[in-house]
Amino acid sequence: MxxxxxxxxxxxxxxxxxxTTRWRGQGDEPGQAGLLGMPxxxxxxxxxxxxxxxxxxxxxAIRLVAGDDGVERVKVDYGRCVVCQLCVDACPTGALTASQxxxxxxxxxxxxxxxxxxxxxxxxxxxxxxxxxxxxxxxxRHVDAGSCNGCESELQALSNPYYNLHRLGVFFTASxxxxxxxxxxxxxxxxxxxxxxxxxxxxPQPRFVMAAGTCxxxxxxxxxxxxxxxGLEGVxxxxxxxxxxxxxxxxxxxxxxxxxxxxxxxxxxxxIPPGEPPAAGRHA
Amino acid sequence: xxxxxxxxxxxxxxARQLPVRCRAALDAGAxxxxxxxWFPEGPDTPELRYVLHPGRGEPPHLWRxxxxxxxxxxxxxxxxxxxxxxxxxxxxxGIAFTDQPLPQPxxxxxxxxxxxxxxxxxxxxxxxxxxxxxxxPELAGTAPEAIQLLPFGPVRADVLESTQLAFYYLGExxxxxHPQLFFKHRGMEKRFEGLPPALGTVLAERVSGVGGVxxxxxxxxxxxxxxxxxxxxxxxxxxxxxxxxxxxxxxxHYLGHLCHTTTLKVGEAQGKYLEExxxxxxxxxxxxxxxRGLLVxxxxxxxxxxAGLAADIARLQSDFQIYAGQLAATNSHLDRLISTGVLxxxxxxxQGATGPVARASGLDRDPRRDQPHGAYAELPLRVAVRDGCxxxxxxxxxxxxxxxxxxxxxxxxxxxxxxxxxxxCRPAPAGEGLGWAETPRGTAYYAVHLDAGGRLRRVKIKxxxxxxxxxxxxxxxxxxxxxxxxxxxxxxxxVAGCDR
Numbered sequence: 001m002x003x004x005x006x007x008x009x010x011x012x013x014x015x016x017x018x019x020t021t022r023w024r025g026q027g028d029e030p031g032q033a034g035l036l037g038m039p040x041x042x043x044x045x046x047x048x049x050x051x052x053x054x055x056x057x058x059x060x061a062i063r064l065v066a067g068d069d070g071v072e073r074v075k076v077d078y079g080r081c082v083v084c085q086l087c088v089d090a091c092p093t094g095a096l097t098a099s100q101x102x103x104x105x106x107x108x109x110x111x112x113x114x115x116x117x118x119x120x121x122x123x124x125x126x127x128x129x130x131x132x133x134x135x136x137x138x139x140x141r142h143v144d145a146g147s148c149n150g151c152e153s154e155l156q157a158l159s160n161p162y163y164n165l166h167r168l169g170v171f172f173t174a175s176x177x178x179x180x181x182x183x184x185x186x187x188x189x190x191x192x193x194x195x196x197x198x199x200x201x202x203x204p205q206p207r208f209v210m211a212a213g214t215c216x217x218x219x220x221x222x223x224x225x226x227x228x229x230x231g232l233e234g235v236x237x238x239x240x241x242x243x244x245x246x247x248x249x250x251x252x253x254x255x256x257x258x259x260x261x262x263x264x265x266x267x268x269x270x271x272i273p274p275g276e277p278p279a280a281g282r283h284a
Numbered sequence: 285x286x287x288x289x290x291x292x293x294x295x296x297x298x299a300r301q302l303p304v305r306c307r308a309a310l311d312a313g314a315x316x317x318x319x320x321x322w323f324p325e326g327p328d329t330p331e332l333r334y335v336l337h338p339g340r341g342e343p344p345h346l347w348r349x350x351x352x353x354x355x356x357x358x359x360x361x362x363x364x365x366x367x368x369x370x371x372x373x374x375x376x377x378g379i380a381f382t383d384q385p386l387p388q389p390x391x392x393x394x395x396x397x398x399x400x401x402x403x404x405x406x407x408x409x410x411x412x413x414x415x416x417x418x419x420x421p422e423l424a425g426t427a428p429e430a431i432q433l434l435p436f437g438p439v440r441a442d443v444l445e446s447t448q449l450a451f452y453y454l455g456e457x458x459x460x461x462h463p464q465l466f467f468k469h470r471g472m473e474k475r476f477e478g479l480p481p482a483l484g485t486v487l488a489e490r491v492s493g494v495g496g497v498x499x500x501x502x503x504x505x506x507x508x509x510x511x512x513x514x515x516x517x518x519x520x521x522x523x524x525x526x527x528x529x530x531x532x533x534x535x536x537h538y539l540g541h542l543c544h545t546t547t548l549k550v551g552e553a554q555g556k557y558l559e560e561x562x563x564x565x566x567x568x569x570x571x572x573x574x575x576r577g578l579l580v581x582x583x584x585x586x587x588x589x590x591a592g593l594a595a596d597i598a599r600l601q602s603d604f605q606i607y608a609g610q611l612a613a614t615n616s617h618l619d620r621l622i623s624t625g626v627l628x629x630x631x632x633x634x635q636g637a638t639g640p641v642a643r644a645s646g647l648d649r650d651p652r653r654d655q656p657h658g659a660y661a662e663l664p665l666r667v668a669v670r671d672g673c674x675x676x677x678x679x680x681x682x683x684x685x686x687x688x689x690x691x692x693x694x695x696x697x698x699x700x701x702x703x704x705x706x707x708x709c710r711p712a713p714a715g716e717g718l719g720w721a722e723t724p725r726g727t728a729y730y731a732v733h734l735d736a737g738g739r740l741r742r743v744k745i746k747x748x749x750x751x752x753x754x755x756x757x758x759x760x761x762x763x764x765x766x767x768x769x770x771x772x773x774x775x776x777x778x779v780a781g782c783d784r
Contacts, residue, residue: 012610013550019557031564034589036571058479058486084486085577089585098571143439144446146468149780150493150574153537155443157563160540160556174441190413191393191467192446195438221490226398226408227471246493248573 019161023168023257029250031162037102038243039088040271041076041114045095056090058082059214059221078104078270079112079217082245101272105242105255106265112217112241114270134180137169138260141179141203145196146186146228150246151213155185157249170256176202181259187215187223187231200236208259210240212252217243292718294346299356302334302349306359314338314345315633316363319370320744321377322733327404330379332356333731333744334366335718340654344718351379358384365636368754376403376473391466391783394418402474403742418464420450430454438467445779453765461760465753468783476743481507481581481711481732484740488730489576491745492781494537497530498723499730499747500579505657505719506732507581510711516704519583520659525696526575526588527658527721528689533562534724535682535689536604538776539611542679545770546620554607558600565596582709594697601690608683621676625759625771628673637755638748639726640685641775644678646671652722663695675774682776713738723748725776749781 021030053074054062061080064072074095087096106112142155158165159172173179176199188196200209211232214220219230232238242255257263266272297305306316317335324331334347349356358381360367370381371390378401380387392398395416402408423431437448448464472491476484488503489496501523508515515523540555563573569588570578578584611617627637632645642649650667652660668684670677711717716733726748735741756775760768 009548009550009610009614012606013553016554016557031560032567033564034568034571035573036577056483058483082486082490083572083577084489085571085585086483086486142443144444144468146470146783147445147780148490148493148496149445149778150490150496152443152445153494153574156537157556157560159443160560161553162557162560172443186468187470189468189470190396190411191415191469192438194415195446195467199439221487222470222472222475225471225475226402226410227469245490245576246574 020164020167021162023253032100032102032248032250035100035102035248036083036085036098037100038078038081038083038104039085039096040099040101041074042095042097043074043114045093046074047093050092052090052092053087053096056086058084058086059218062087076114076270077112077218078114078267079109079241079243080214080220081243082214082220084245101267102244102248102251103254103266103272104244104247104251105240105258106267107240107258109217109238109241111265111267112243112270116269134260136260136262137171138181138256139171139173139179140181140183140256141173141176141199142183142185143192143196143199144185145192145216146189146222147213147215148222151185151215154246154249154252155183155212158252163249163253165253168253168257176200177204179203179207181208181210181256182236183210183212184216184232184236185213187219188229188235190227190229193229193235196235208239209236210242210255210259211238212242212255213247214243214245217241220245292343292346294348297347297349299349299351299354302347302359303357303362305347307362309336309338310362312338316359316366317344317727318729318744318746319359319366319373320731321373321379321403322742322744323377323405324733327406328353330377332373332379334359335729335731335746337655340649343655344720346718355380355382357382360385364634365751365754368750375401377401378404388419391469393464393466402471408471408474418448418450418462420462421460423452431459437464447779451765451768456764456766458760458763458765458768461757463753463757465779466783468779470784472784473743473745476740479740481709481734481738481740484743485579485581489579491784492723492747492749492778493574494534494778495530495723495725495728495748495781497526497575497579498721499728499745501527501658502719502721502728503730503732503743504579504581505721506717506730507711507719508709509717509719510715510732510734511581511709511717512712513582513707513709515583515658516707517659517701518703519705519707521663521696521700522584522588522705523579524659524663525693526570526578528692528696529562529566529569530575531689531724532600532686532693533559533566534776535686536562538682538773539607539679542621542675542770542773543611543617545773546617548614548617551607551611551614551617558604558607561600565593565600568596569593580706580709583704583706585706587705590697590700594694597690597693604686604690608686611679611683618676620767620770621679621774622672622674624675624767625678625763625774626674627755627759629671631758632673632755635755635758636751637726638751639723640668640678640681641726641752641755643667643669644681645673650722651720651727655720657719657721659696663692665692675770678774678776711738725749725778725781726751745784747781747784749778750784752777753782
């Protein structure tokens, strides 16, 4: 009996066929139909004096800020957005609408704040440096600095047969000594701040830091208070921000490939510009 | 259904009555559930609340005690599961209990200091923290130097939640085990204070990310109880659907992870692949892979997308049945589970085990049936119970619960009543409510107190992983290192839910 069992699993596995999907890198990855991302913002549709969205926003991603002319205007910071869609429900004019814009990874914190002018693209020197050092491979040390476990659930999903992260040359490693990237989740609790800094110090250079999930980017709904900081703000230098609550596996994959300069950043000035040509997936 | 204070029975007890009444209640077959403190009239007048279940089919019973300046007696000597709640109350509310068997801090790590107990009314200053070693037991015996100490964590290998595990071991044998939790304590209960009740749902979804539906549901039940709000029938049925979809993806992940620890590689891949398919179903239904953003006090925010769901679930079910059959027939997998991590029935009851862990130790308890919430009373609910008390029994309970969840989802889709999706839910000023829901890991309770302006004043979260982490070490002492990872996986714990 025991002899028959092992081949059974092997055959069973083979009979399932290949589950892994191709990585298209175009924001329309298979299996993500219906996945809600960051609400889109169109200030032209705002009503004067309306503050319904700001009042519905728990993490303070939407605030009213007085401009130079003294008029209060809505300011949207996607680095604080937890994708709860309450602003979309609250908005009376359609200035905020639901979208599937989840590929929201950004190299600069400023690019997560909605603005009229798109910020500049980075230079090419870093790209050459990254290719020289890492080739096409990346080793990640993940540190949970006080998440709700939602981000871990999605990070663990990266290793399932559907996403099969290893095929892209990206691996999770146990020791920070072998790690190129410190991937941090959670708002950084008072007790995890020390172990997080120790993990960073133990990493060889060059090393990169990614704030994964809204908590790590800005504290989100759970940051602040008597036991938490506001994510990596003021704790570590961040190379890559990925807001989302939690960020979905394809959003994380997009961010990791962005770090390796294998796909371009899509978000500019708090939005994914309409009509932007699809990201080129050179590795599919 | 959620229970309003009127439906619940509440008694006022003097502090000195508590130990006698506690023993009497336990002798009569009741189970203490949890306790907490709050300050209805200011920092000098704490009020203690004890929640107990008199028996199956009866709503929870409450004790209220205002000890004044006097130190209340610990009930842990007769009801050990209350010990952690008392220690947490000491840490966060500044109330010490006399005769507490283990009066060390629990939630605040060694070296953490609060200038003012954080859950006193008013703002809470940041904790100050100078990390210091954890107090660990002294070792005695003929050769204590032969015993090794392995402090593992808080940053562990792979993608795991942060917690520190201390093993005292001799070769393969674990002599003593101590999990140092609460590195992830975020002060979630305090964060609810001052919020309008509808916004609290967003927070409740993020206490334990993979139990967000059930946590938000328990929270909504509590607010609805305070508002005497009747949830429309259609919304109550759809909430069952969401809760069972959550159980489905969690239990599939559980099986995949359990196979990882028994090194059944194809079993791991298939379990996690089925979990992925369940999460993609969640996305089509709700727009969120973790089913976030639909619940609100009073009902649901919008209609979930049900088109194609019956067919999706049917495909998942047929693949799952083959998978579960394979697991049940794989000796190498079963050998590692049977007799691993034994949790006896008495221990499970006394120390407060909940959910599938309790049901695998012969405790036939499930609030979906015993204190029904939402539409469960109208639906064909089966409760999976095993008396094997080991990792295998815990796997069997989860496998049967997956089948039961699928039956419930199909029943909802077949009989879903038409009607409104949300009722107005405005809690009475200074009102209060208690709500509960069965998460994939056991029972979550939310106790909600409102201020005169209708905003949240105190929210207590009783999360199932807090209960099961207390129980878990009893199954580790005197076992061996090789079984540890399997045993931990068989409990299916989350750290976020415990630490809050």
